[in-house]
Amino acid sequence: MSENLTQQFQKIDELLKNARKILIASHQHPDPDAVASVLTFHYVFKNMNLESLPYLPDYPSNNLSFLTGFHEIRTEIDSFEPDLLFCLDYGDFRRLRLPSHLTVDDSRIITIDHHLEGDQRGIVKILEPELSSTTEILYHWLRYQGIEIDQNIANCLLAGIFSDSGGFCHAATSANTLNIVSELIAKGVSLAEIARQTLDFNQPLILSKAWGQVLSRIQLDARTGLAYSWLTIEDFERLGCSLTNFDGIANLISTSSNMSLGLFLVEYERGKVKGSLRSEPKGKRNVAEIVKPLGGGGHSYAAGFQQQGSVEEVLKKVLNLIE
Numbered sequence: 001m002s003e004n005l006t007q008q009f010q011k012i013d014e015l016l017k018n019a020r021k022i023l024i025a026s027h028q029h030p031d032p033d034a035v036a037s038v039l040t041f042h043y044v045f046k047n048m049n050l051e052s053l054p055y056l057p058d059y060p061s062n063n064l065s066f067l068t069g070f071h072e073i074r075t076e077i078d079s080f081e082p083d084l085l086f087c088l089d090y091g092d093f094r095r096l097r098l099p100s101h102l103t104v105d106d107s108r109i110i111t112i113d114h115h116l117e118g119d120q121r122g123i124v125k126i127l128e129p130e131l132s133s134t135t136e137i138l139y140h141w142l143r144y145q146g147i148e149i150d151q152n153i154a155n156c157l158l159a160g161i162f163s164d165s166g167g168f169c170h171a172a173t174s175a176n177t178l179n180i181v182s183e184l185i186a187k188g189v190s191l192a193e194i195a196r197q198t199l200d201f202n203q204p205l206i207l208s209k210a211w212g213q214v215l216s217r218i219q220l221d222a223r224t225g226l227a228y229s230w231l232t233i234e235d236f237e238r239l240g241c242s243l244t245n246f247d248g249i250a251n252l253i254s255t256s257s258n259m260s261l262g263l264f265l266v267e268y269e270r271g272k273v274k275g276s277l278r279s280e281p282k283g284k285r286n287v288a289e290i291v292k293p294l295g296g297g298g299h300s301y302a303a304g305f306q307q308q309g310s311v312e313e314v315l316k317k318v319l320n321l322i323e
Contacts, residue, residue, distance in 0.1 A: 005137075008126045012110060013209035015084055015124070021051045021081035023102070026156040027095035028057040028270060028276070029243050032198045035060045036160035037112075037134045039069045040153055044142070055078050057097035061244035063197050068152040077102070087122065091115035091297035112137055114164075114172075116288050118297045129299055132172045135160025139180050154187035155194075162191070163198045164250050166278075170276045170301050210239045214249055214264065217315075218256055224322040225285075227253050228263035230311045233270050243268055249301075250276035260285055263312050263318060275305050275316045290321050301303050 024041045026034035038054045045052040046069075054073045064070060077099055085108055090096050093103070109122035114137060116129045128137050134155045142149055149157070161181060165173045168181070180235045182235075187190055217229045231239070246266060254262025262278040275294070277287040287303040288296075294317065296305025307314045 005126065005128070005140060006144065008124055009141055011124045012141075015108075019050065019083035019229050021053075021080070021082045022084050022086065023053050023055055023063075023077070023080060024086045024088065025055045025090075025096050025098060026088045027090040028097055030056045030060045031244075031247055032064060032163035033133045033135055033160040034069075034089045035073075035140055036067060036156040036297040037242065038073070039067050040135065040142075040156040040160075041086055041088070042069050042072065042136050043152055043156070044147060047241055053082070055076070055098075061247075063244075064159070066193075066197055082108070083121075084110060087111045087113075087114070087120075088200065089113055089122070092119045092295075093121050094119070112120070112141075115297055115299060130172060130174075132170065132174070132177045133161045133164035136177060136180065137320045149184070149187060154184040154189045158184040158189050158191065158194050159198055162194050163247070165301075166248075167195065167304070169251070169255075170299075172299065172301070179260050181283055193244060204231065207241070210241045210245060211249060211252075213239070214246070214255070216251055221319065222258055224319055225260040226263055226319065226322060227257050227259040227261065228265070228314070228315065228318075229253055231267065232311055233267040236266060236268055242284045243274060244273065246276075254278035254280055261322065262285065263315075265314055265318075267311050271308055271310070273307050273309060273311055275314060275318065277303050277305075277318070285322075290318075293321060294318075 022045050026036045026038050042052045042054040056073055058317055060074050069211055106121050107123045109124040110124045111120045112126045114131050114134050117127050131137055139157055186192050214229045220227050250262050250264040253264055260280050264276045265273055267273050279287045280284045286300040288298045291303045291305040294305040294307055298305055
């Protein structure tokens, strides 16, 4: 653990001394790393006899309901007035969709994130883009605190690390990441079960049709090195899926050919498109920089964005940015 990380953890210690009510938040359309990070802190803070509220602006996919505390997640904050806000894995503060009365005072906000520096806020800002996931950062915090990692915590940490590392394929997966994974598995967590749950195949017929359509549409653009696929609003509604059902499909698109970039676009509401862009290490392309003009963000190898317009219009924007 770096000296800077230790110093940041010490600042959190000082803030926690005077806190009784904690809000733990992450981004809209939460992925497994976001959900697992929130639930890890929620579990730990409850055991510290703190009043903890785990908040996500959108309810996560039920495939993650095996994580301890899942059914305690709230999508509304109501009158909860926290002493501290832990904001996790969000990249851009707007993605947290926090009520305005909670965002006026940075002195009670603590950010822990593995996204590149963007619009993050707080009196403490821990940004570690070289690590695989936000859950990997939380592992180091737990070790710093001397908190025992039991099976419940290990389940959360492994789900987050496995998912956000692309099944340990992304460039930020280090030897230390794999050492952590080995330790978590030794706590009795099943990696096979984590993989099955985070890939969201609880509705196999619906998902096989949806993923099959996406993968059968893959187009290659040799000029930009981009492999891409898409779903229109008509596809999305006909297939009866949710956005979380497509977590991980951009990774498959990026590895389906010798292209260096993979893009998945889905029009989830009329005129609203969500994009996921992935980079293969061989291409050495920083996708977070590519999507920045679109208001997106992420890591050098995995980034996302949202845009107004049709799939065709958004695709043209991305192609122009890649050029």
